[in-house]
Amino acid sequence: MPRTGNVTNDNDYEKFRLMSRLLNHENELTTEEHLALNDEFGAHNYLPLPVVYERTKGVWAWDIDGNKYLDFLSAYSSQNAGYCHPKIVKALCDTAKHLGVPSRAFLSETQGPFTAELAEFCQKDMVLLMNTGAEAVETAIKTARLWGYKTKGVPEGKAEIIVMDGNFHGRTTTIVGFSSEKLYKDGFGPFTPGFVSVPYGDDRALYNAITPNTVAILFEPIQGEAGIKVPPDGYLQNIRDMCDGDNVLMIADEIQVGLGRTGYRFACDHEEVVPDLYILGKALGGGLYPVSAVVGDKDTLGLFIPGQHGSTFGANPIACAVGRAYLRVYHEEDLAYRSKNAGEYFMKKLREINSPYIKEIRGRGLLIGVELDRAARPFCEALKELGLLCKETHGNIIRLAPPLIITQKQIDWAIKRIKKVLEA
Ligand SMILES: *Cc1c(COP(=O)(O)O)cnc(C)c1O
Numbered sequence: 001m002p003r004t005g006n007v008t009n010d011n012d013y014e015k016f017r018l019m020s021r022l023l024n025h026e027n028e029l030t031t032e033e034h035l036a037l038n039d040e041f042g043a044h045n046y047l048p049l050p051v052v053y054e055r056t057k058g059v060w061a062w063d064i065d066g067n068k069y070l071d072f073l074s075a076y077s078s079q080n081a082g083y084c085h086p087k088i089v090k091a092l093c094d095t096a097k098h099l100g101v102p103s104r105a106f107l108s109e110t111q112g113p114f115t116a117e118l119a120e121f122c123q124k125d126m127v128l129l130m131n132t133g134a135e136a137v138e139t140a141i142k143t144a145r146l147w148g149y150k151t152k153g154v155p156e157g158k159a160e161i162i163v164m165d166g167n168f169h170g171r172t173t174t175i176v177g178f179s180s181e182k183l184y185k186d187g188f189g190p191f192t193p194g195f196v197s198v199p200y201g202d203d204r205a206l207y208n209a210i211t212p213n214t215v216a217i218l219f220e221p222i223q224g225e226a227g228i229k230v231p232p233d234g235y236l237q238n239i240r241d242m243c244d245g246d247n248v249l250m251i252a253d254e255i256q257v258g259l260g261r262t263g264y265r266f267a268c269d270h271e272e273v274v275p276d277l278y279i280l281g282k283a284l285g286g287g288l289y290p291v292s293a294v295v296g297d298k299d300t301l302g303l304f305i306p307g308q309h310g311s312t313f314g315a316n317p318i319a320c321a322v323g324r325a326y327l328r329v330y331h332e333e334d335l336a337y338r339s340k341n342a343g344e345y346f347m348k349k350l351r352e353i354n355s356p357y358i359k360e361i362r363g364r365g366l367l368i369g370v371e372l373d374r375a376a377r378p379f380c381e382a383l384k385e386l387g388l389l390c391k392e393t394h395g396n397i398i399r400l401a402p403p404l405i406i407t408q409k410q411i412d413w414a415i416k417r418i419k420k421v422l423e424a
Helices: 010-028 031-041 086-098 111-122 133-152 173-177 203-209 235-246 267-271 317-332 335-351 377-385 408-423
Strands: 053-057 060-063 068-071 126-130 160-164 195-198 214-219 249-253 277-280 292-296 358-364 367-372 391-393 397-400
Touching: 010 031, 068 408, 086 317, 111 126, 111 277, 111 292, 111 317, 126 133, 133 160, 133 173, 133 214, 133 249, 133 277, 133 292, 195 203, 203 235, 214 235, 235 249, 235 267, 317 335, 335 358, 335 367, 335 408, 377 391, 377 408
Parallel strands: 160 195, 160 214, 214 249, 249 277
Antiparallel strands: 053 060, 060 068, 126 292, 277 292, 358 367, 367 397, 391 397
């Protein structure tokens, strides 16, 4: 809109002031101004706590006002190795300096080695690399359908996939279509057919939902976004048995819970259960870069032929270098073992907190949910004031998921603050 004389509209003035601050004083922008820029020019699909990150290292984050925080969100379990791990940063920088993205029309020198190392890590035959978690979930869905038509002999167009109530598998239209969360799906239909949802943790419901056209059961071994829901013991083995009995693929979404987070290589390892397909993401990118994958055997992933599926950036040299570096760090620093030990200590200390608000504390390894009898957001805001960052999920649950490299001393530091806020 052309400016005519005096600015009369407050909103226009604010926008003008922000833009001139951005142009002339970018390094001096305040937290309020950053929030305003984001509000004015960014779609409002998130409601962030008012913290503007400037620097991160290990378990710590510093905001632009110089406040230091212990980060207990870890970017939803992406920061397993800790922020800016030197070996992962080095892998990223070394590669970026000499090798750009060639697309998948050519190979790069990092792709083969990473593919082999990831398959080996998962003890599976093959890997299909993508970028984001949602893309990997979509890839697993396509794999299951392809297998259903080509191998199981399901009539074309009839494949069914069973999912769980309370699931979170990402944000594409197909995926939100089988979500049970109104906020995630309302307003985005029509949706992809072919999905049936059953209560999480309920063997009988699952058994009854299987039909001759069922090609896969897609589940999270622990439901993270639903509020750290740990299934009953034996549930994963029961899924495995039903899949074996009825010739159905078992697909574990380990994007949030895999790669060491729950004290095991995979959350499925807790019951020593091996799914047909692993879906990986988040921590696989070392906290620096989007890397995701579907990992399985030749009988499923081997069905793809050239041109059936792809991604320009999938398996790019930087992604592969970063993924390799994460796997190396995972072994060298014993991340799963540390998560198990630190998680047990943290859980014990949390249970000692005597708070009238706590309904339940649950989780595995360093993925812990504290369910309150009221809204969790004010507690997260109070913790932020004390230097501990975390985020509520489903209104009344505080998710506690620090980087897996956290020390006992740092846990004690956190416990002191959590206790203070929850006992207040
Ligand atoms: C985060 C997450 C996804 C989606 O990953 P994006 O990278 O955000 O697309 C899928 N499944 C689970 C279990 C997740 O936690």
